[in-house]
Amino acid sequence: MKKIFVVTILLVSVLALSGFGFQEKSEFMKNPAKVVVWLLDFKLDLSDTQKKEVRGILEPVFAEIRSEHKKLISNPDELIAKIRNGKLEKLDITQKMEKRREFAAGYQEKAAETILKVYQVLTPEQRETLATIIKGHIDQIMN
Numbered sequence: 001m002k003k004i005f006v007v008t009i010l011l012v013s014v015l016a017l018s019g020f021g022f023q024e025k026s027e028f029m030k031n032p033a034k035v036v037v038w039l040l041d042f043k044l045d046l047s048d049t050q051k052k053e054v055r056g057i058l059e060p061v062f063a064e065i066r067s068e069h070k071k072l073i074s075n076p077d078e079l080i081a082k083i084r085n086g087k088l089e090k091l092d093i094t095q096k097m098e099k100r101r102e103f104a105a106g107y108q109e110k111a112a113e114t115i116l117k118v119y120q121v122l123t124p125e126q127r128e129t130l131a132t133i134i135k136g137h138i139d140q141i142m143n
Helices: 004-020 032-044 048-072 077-085 090-106 108-121 126-142
Strands: none
Touching: 004 090, 004 126, 032 126, 048 090, 048 108, 077 090
């Protein structure tokens, strides 16, 4: 349960890189590792060393995801043509959704490893704060 906060931040990052964030010029899209570090720092008061470590963990992962995502969305001409000429069908949408699910599923293990590495950077006090934050979120959901 202590990992939920970190999982949430990384999940949001993965969603942004997989096409959920459409504004290419947003800070999140330009440097998601920086944004994740900022969010962790905001909640857990990371030291400069921790910020550097977390960024070092996240940047290569985000770079790999971005590269694979570019492969996933390559050659969109057929889909764009269907959207333009009114020929878009449910099957076109479900096929794209399935490709995204496969893409996300392929990164689950890497995401888990990354989350664990980031978690290990935290001090016991930060982990306690993280647990408190997560408990608060769970309490809100359950009530």
